[in-house]
């Protein structure tokens with residue numbers, strides 16, 4: 514087992530004298546669960562039990578050194594970026610940051626071209642020498658005119674035209690989602706920008722950086738508080754009836770919480786093939802996309818992202834799968850409708866708060882999950898304060 518997990522595996526379940534059990538049971542030690550556990554313990558002084566069924570903290574953002582000693586992201590590359598100073602500063606209390614701007618190339622027609630599509634992508638693909646001003650006009654000349662962008666296909670062809678859509682988006686989306694872009698919500702590709710300049714950074718956010726010593730170290734510091742106990746390798750259903758708790762934060766899949774009462778919410782999964790190679794460098798940038806060839810969608814080389822120096826290098830191939838760990842909620846109208854039925858059930862439970870990507874069935878980046886958790890904490894803190902000020906009949910006012 515990974516060394517970082519061992520410290521956390523022996524959760525001593527002692528409680529504070531005079532008060533029994535935990536104030537909060539937090540299900541999931543990813544961003545959503547860890548932020549809330551940290552705030553509940555540090556700000557409100559509450560006693561928190563965090564349980565995760567995996568053997569480590571950090572959820573999908575967990576990182577560790579592989580057998581060769583290279584820092585890898587077992588659940589696929591995680592690059593931190595945000596426009597929120599509040600979120601960046603909040604996490605900065607638990608890590609130093611290493612500035613990092615992610616770059617992605619796409620393998621198209623035998624060339625490696627910048628992604629998102631920019632001026633260089635178009636000039637090199639078509640052998641043109643457009644200027645930034647001319648690129649606007651060029652895009653307008655190839656863009657398809659439609660009334661509304663209903664699907665992912667519409668969004669892209671309305672921006673960059675049919676040929677770029679076919680070369681860069683169609684195959685990638687079909688592999689990634691197992692669906693044609695014409696069958697997917699507009700939201701899937703609405704996130705992908707197109708640039709008329711030569712900016713080849715994958716993200717344009719104000720803050721782009723990686724935790725200097727990795728995500729797992731950052732999570733360890735968030736959860737390092739005498740009021741927080743962590744139990745790993747534990748499905749919350751194993752302890753929910755056994756260990757006393759007052760309220761719950763749930764960050765697992767919402768349909769699972771309700772025993773799939775209305776049916777399963779579909780997720781897209783990934784299989785990761787991690788490889789260590791006896792060479793210092795494998796590719797020129799962090800990620801190379803393969804929209805049209807091979808069964809994998811992309812290859813990522815971790816040392817670009819982490820800045821680690823090492824005589825060998827580690828890469829990961831991503832193979833999209835229909836079955837496996839739930840990673841991406843599938844954005845289709847019927848799934849949103851099914852989620853709403855679960856959401857209505859969730860709202861009826863006053864002692865359980867649903868937070869995070871799986872519990873709210875939404876594609877969220879890490880910073881958005883942190884933002885969602887901080888917002889949930891503000892609501893919880895307000896309710897906590899209100900309860901503390903309301904004397905209970907027949908008992909002293911308990912500050913729970």
Ligand SMILES: Cc1cc2nc3c(=O)[nH]c(=O)nc-3n(C[C@H](O)[C@H](O)[C@H](O)COP(=O)(O)OP(=O)(O)OC[C@H]3O[C@@H](n4cnc5c(N)ncnc54)[C@H](O)[C@@H]3O)c2cc1C
Nearest residue numbers: 541543544545566572573589591592749765869870878879
């Ligand atoms: C391949 C991939 C790449 C990504 N890349 C990026 C990126 O570059 N940048 C970015 O910002 N975001 C990225 N993300 C998104 C990022 O992973 C999520 O935003 C973030 O991890 C969500 O945190 P979370 O706490 O909501 O969920 P999770 O990290 O999934 O944590 C939920 C935890 O709950 C636990 N759990 C579930 N059910 C139970 C149960 N019954 N009992 C106990 N524990 C349970 C799980 O084991 C898990 O550890 C990526 C996601 C994927 C899949």
